[in-house]
Amino acid sequence: MSADAQKRHAGEAAALRVEAGMVVGLGTGSTAAWFVKALAARGLEGLRCVPTSEATAELARELGLTLSTLEDTPRIDLTVDGADEVGPGLALIKGGGAALLREKLVWEASARCLVIADKAKVVPVLGAFALPIEVVAFGHKTTANRIADVLADHDIAMPARVRMAERGLVRTDGGNLIYDAKCAAIHDPVRLADDLKLITGVVEHGLFLDLADEAIIGTDDGFDLLTP
Numbered sequence: 483m484s485a486d487a488q489k490r491h492a493g494e495a496a497a498l499r500v501e502a503g504m505v506v507g508l509g510t511g512s513t514a515a516w517f518v519k520a521l522a523a524r525g526l527e528g529l530r531c532v533p534t535s536e537a538t539a540e541l542a543r544e545l546g547l548t549l550s551t552l553e554d555t556p557r558i559d560l561t562v563d564g565a566d567e568v569g570p571g572l573a574l575i576k577g578g579g580a581a582l583l584r585e586k587l588v589w590e591a592s593a594r595c596l597v598i599a600d601k602a603k604v605v606p607v608l609g610a611f612a613l614p615i616e617v618v619a620f621g622h623k624t625t626a627n628r629i630a631d632v633l634a635d636h637d638i639a640m641p642a643r644v645r646m647a648e649r650g651l652v653r654t655d656g657g658n659l660i661y662d663a664k665c666a667a668i669h670d671p672v673r674l675a676d677d678l679k680l681i682t683g684v685v686e687h688g689l690f691l692d693l694a695d696e697a698i699i700g701t702d703d704g705f706d707l708l709t710p
């Protein structure tokens with residue numbers, strides 16, 4: 483069976499965790515899209531949804547979900563979102579879809595965070611997926627040099643590369659750039675997260691540590707549950 487079917491199983495199982503009247507954070511990406519569709523199909527009364535990207539907002543709007551913002555609903559009951567890697571203790575790499583900053587803002591405003599993913603995302607050590615780092619566009623090449631220094635300090639020799647699309651530099655919803663750092667293996671995610679945050683010009687990084695309360699991992703015939 484395909485990864486897409488596993489993502490659907492996880493998304494549908496997560497939608498059953500939502501109750502009428504909740505404020506729900508909507509993640510970004512292909513797995514989160516399955517959740518958004520399944521949630522809309524439930525037709526629960528009184529839901530308010532805070533999307534983590536313009537793409538998710540558009541999908542949710544099309545499906546008739548009621549949208550809100552972090553400004554209007556700063557307290558979120560439950561956020562459901564995908565991940566690029568799910569490591570030990572539910573440490574995550576996120577940001578493959580360039581939504582990491584809004585995602586982290588929504589996650590941190592949430593009473594409970596549920597990560598949904600297909601089986602291939604579960605890894606023994608984070609780092610095979612290139613770590614996304616969101617950087618302000620002004621002076622980004624000098625910021626990239628400082629990022630390279632930090633990576634070298636973590637025995638990561640490859641400098642991070644700016645993310646490109648067919649039509650040029652990828653811009654986040656906030657207008658920033660993404661650098662992707664091929665780490666291979668991140669041995670000390672807490673220290674790397676702290677060191678990256680200290681760099682002037684870095685807005686956020688895709689390490690989500692101590693944020694996920696539970697993971698629903700889609701399988702071919704259902705799903706498995708993981709806790710930190």
Ligand SMILES: O=C[C@H](O)[C@H](O)[C@H](O)COP(=O)(O)O
Pocket residue numbers: 509510511512513514563564565566575576577578579580581582585
């Ligand atoms: O920026 C994007 C997000 O962090 C996504 O949740 C992540 O990239 C996983 O996406 P997908 O479910 O499409 O693999």
